[in-house]
Amino acid sequence: MAQQVSSLKLLAALLLVVVCCFANSCCNHQTQTQAIAAAWPENAVGIGVDGGVLANDIVVGDVALAVSRDANNCFERFLLESRNASNTYASAYRACQMLGRQRRMEFVSAEWSTRQEMEEQVTVMCKNLCDCVQIVEDLEYFQCSAQHSYKSVHTMQQVYLNSSAAIVELEDKYEEAEKEMLLCIISAEQQYVDASSKAFLKLSKCLKAT
Structure with missing residues (x-):
């Protein structure tokens, strides 16, 4: 009542x-x-x-x-600091992802010469075999096919070995790039958590003082 x-x-x-x-x-x-x-x-x-x-x-x-003016001011400062922390984290996160992509591109560039050499070998091998198909005379056709098939065995062995080595190398380097990117992101997360905690502690002290 x-x-x-x-x-x-x-x-x-x-x-x-x-x-x-x-x-x-x-x-x-x-x-x-x-x-x-x-x-x-x-x-x-x-x-x-x-x-x-x-x-x-x-x-x-x-x-x-x-709500008192002092409390409003406390929350306004807290929101501003929280936004700054979020913006800083977003920028750092994007930078870490960019770093990871750049590292992968660098590693691919290092293996580019190996890839070009393999492509040239395969191109020559295929051209030689295709030229044999154009021969009409049977004996000459089989001789051409036998000769270039024998050479192709060596070419395919080299392609296989070079490809296998490149796979191992790139997998190791990709893992290294992934690790570097993740450590970068963790560092950015730590900075964000620290900044957010600091902003909250300042808010608590500010509210207690009002």
């Missing part, structure tokens, strides 16, 4: 302020404050008006109706 009476007093006070402002153009902040205070003087705490908005907290019973 007491809470209902307090709510009715609050509503009556607000209606009184509205009627005052529309009825008299000279109605000022002081008149509004006096009207509100007259409605529930026993519950008004630190009433003040700043630009039409209550400057301090107004407490009706045990319920806080507004």
Whole structure:
């Protein structure tokens, strides 16, 4: 019942302020404050008006109706520092991914000469065998095919061995690049966590000081 009476007093006070402002153009902040205070003087705490908005907290019973300016400033600084930490982490994360891609490209470039050499060998081998197909005379055709097939065996062995060595080399280097990228990301995550924790601790201290 007491809470209902307090709510009715609050509503009556607000209606009184509205009627005052529309009825008299000279109605000022002081008149509004006096009207509100007259409605529930026993519950008004630190009433003040700043630009039409209550400057301090107004407490009706045990319920806080507004957050103090100091607390607002605390949260604004916290949000700003949190955004800065997030932006820094996002930039660092993208940089780590770029680093990983660059490392892989460097390793591929190192094996590029091996790939070119293999492609040239295979191209020559295929051309020689295709030339044999164009021969009309049977004996000459089989002689050509036998000769270039024998050479092709050596070529294919070299292609196999070089490819196998390149696979081992690239797998090892790709793993190295992946490890470097992951360590970079972990470092960025650590910086983000530290910055976020620092911002939260500052917020807690700021709120306790208000």
